[in-house]
Amino acid sequence: MAKIALFGATGTIGARVLREALGRGHQVTAVVRDPAKLADSGAEVVRGDVLDPHSVAEVAGGRDVVVSAVGPGSGDPGVLVTAAKSLIGGVCTLGPDEPRPRVIVVGGAGSLRTPGGQLVWDAAGVPEPVRALMHAHGEALDFLRTVPVEEVRWSCLSPAAQIAPGERRGTYRLALDDLVVDEDGGGSHISAEDYAVALVDEIERDAHAGKRFTVGY
Template sequence: MSKKLAFFGATGTFGSRILTEALNRGYDVTAVVRPGASEPAVSHPNLKVTTGDVLDPASVAEAAKGAYAVVSAVGGGYTDGKAHAAFVRQAAQSLVEGLRTLGADAPRFVSVGGAGSLSTPDGKKVWDTPGLPELVTQVMHGQGEALDYLRTVTDVKWTHFSPAAQIEPGERTGAYRLGLDDLIIGADGNSRISAEDYAVAFVDELDEPKHVQKRFTVGY
């Protein structure tokens, strides 16, 4: 198996941890950043940085040539929920369109998703939780629409990875449980995962694909 990754969004909370985990496991990573944007904070002999635009299918295709997988952890910022949602939807479509141009040589596509569209034990969606700020629900619905789009795609090998309801920087334990469309609830009644263990599960999926053409989720 090739260990080459093209990585969009490698500098955020999720992306930076997935990047570190992948590098530590021997992947050769090309981080794709917008012109003038911040580069990953880590330095590693297996890390290269190039410029590109996730919203340009031609740029996606150029970055993806020869890669084993394209990773996307892009987001639109958390100051404007509608803009964030639109960006996430457009990025998903651009990534797919770019990979389509590579035909049979297209790498698989694994993206960071959202928890909002996961089902709760009472049969509702996480985004229906009372009291959520409007900004949060807008972002959640954008991720849900990106997933809805991916579920129409049959000619690109995509995987969409939703976190637990609560995710923040923490400890890397290497322990987690996986599910598909239902929120994973721990023995304490909470749905949570550290960003570090989310990254472990993400790279485990890169190592051994088990959720091609599927969304899956994680929790303790």
């Protein structure tokens, strides 16, 4: 059983990570800006802000893993970079006798390589606001890649090109920096439920420290 602090538990992806982790018997603390939104979740709920390293440090102590599933909504995508820096900065402020938790960040698909060799964010037809969000995820990943795993065992899990609520199959395929394309060649998909399965598997297996990896069918 892992002790997990989860930012973004009220979101589309975070809610599924919360449900998957609780369903497997992990001890999850949901760290949210408005605890009233998660009144009946079955998780311990505390107030916090991922953009504040002190807030991160408060929940990082005594936890095995800090997960961030935060997103900017319709706001400034740059908060993703601030959030990555705050997560790492926050866990690094723990005292010398406190073990640092691992950090797992929900990433974006834009910086993945397609079978044709281009990056997803360079594909024709990507709307400009989506491209900006993708680049913000890319900048956050660039920052994480500067963090030695000896300092913080971080991982970043990028979804397939298309992620949406759907069926929990319990099966998926993983790759590192290459987009996972559906086996029938018909695109790149993952349900938010199976994304959550892969993320909680990573919590349990600790298989991608210091790496970005991605999940699709």
